[in-house]
Amino acid sequence: MSALIETHDLTLRFGDRTVLRDVDFAIRPGEIVTVVGPNGSGKSSLMRALIGGLKPAAGRVTRARGLRVGYVPQKLVLDRTLPMTVRRFLSLPRRVTDEAAREALARAGAAGTGQQQLATLSGGQFQRVLLARALLDRPQLLILDEATAGLDQPGAAAFYRLIEDVRHDTGCAVLMVSHDLHVVMSASDRVICLNGHVCCEGTPQVVSEAPVYRALFGEGTRGALALYRHHHDHHHHGDAQSHDHPQAERHAEQAEA
Template identity: 50%
Template sequence: MFEFLKKPQPTDGLQGRLLEARGIGLELSGRRILRDVDMTVEPGRITTIIGPNGAGKTTLLRILLGLQAPTEGRLLRRPGLRIGYMPQRIVVDEVMPITVQRFLALGGRAPRDELRRVLGEVGVSHLLEQPVQSVSGGEMQRILLARALLRRPHLLALDEPAQGVDVSGQGEVFQLIAALRDRYGCGVVMVSHELHLVMEAADSVVCLNQHVCCTGRPEAVSQDPAYLRLFGHSIPPGVAVYTHHHDHRHDLHGDVVKDVAPDREEC
């Protein structure tokens, strides 16, 4: 059974949550994709879905958003919930000239000032008049994030938000997501394979391999036997951890930007 609740019901059991999946399963053409998945998404918290390739992470996200109907279980959603969705990637045809401004306005009319505002919130307001085809991978991810913010969402749903971003800029993307969560007070559910960043940025982690292997706070999940069986130790053999004084950061293009107040980091 697939169910979206259109209006509040005393027996829905959401208790302030934004979304709740109960016993979600999916079978397509005789192939089991997901089975018996339970999870919740709460306001003001970042919930990250991790798992190996083929685990069903993106499929589960699509079910949570109502883009794919499960064959088993129930999905409860807060009435009137506004969702801002950031897909893993969007391919824009090279022969179709379109500016960032026009791209953002495709989902509905929005004043130019509003478009500039959301681009400013993700650090790329200077791209408003640029052709979409001319932006870098990291800039495109921020544009897609701005597109999701235009809905003033209660819930941000992000599929691999650091996809196409240089390694040096991935941490900045996750910091931005946390800052937006704080600013909007929204819940965040995202799919990511950047395990070291997820464990630092998430409030809760769902480790998925067609079913929920383990779930909880990052520090607990990282020590769970099910997690270790899937991923091994979070730091591979031969990779050292060292501490140093970091007096710079990297921007979207990977260029070095001097920090005013150097901090101490682990690499």
């Protein structure tokens, strides 16, 4: 199956600093793929490159012809004194019909909020409104850059369940950046770990350990680690890389921390 979007030997730099190097990545129709990694590992930079907001220093990004992408940012800072309803927000910068707005809000779990002021929404409601806005163009690929930042664990879990429902109902692929390993792993078909390059990738697995996670995040993440089997038989620092990608169950059971 052809990729919706893929990168080939992608390298990203800010000035003299290389934030990502030699990244080969692809996402195919219907997949849910999660990108994890420590702060500064290049996760958000990869998302920016995929949507065209950051020019590669080397390598290339290839998109399917006419690809429709919906994007939910990590945060959107609005002036709390700005009088703007949810309905008006959904029509910026391009006006949408009332029917399209109602449908998007309902699909995002925010039905009935159209006439509310943005400033009155809770954090979870606001993220659902951002999701509704991303769904307006019926995307083939939905990209979420730490969209649950600032939500508590139950709120984040509910949001990820909503994303699974959206994928099921619309057939769109989903690419997520997340720190919520214990919540998001079991919702993913594939997980990619970044730390300036692709450290490892594969499908979630029950009661498996990932040494690279312990090295990056500490022993306290063992409960999350149990959701992921790590296949890490490649070399770092510019050497040739190879990955083993066995078939695995799509969903993993929650392991005890």
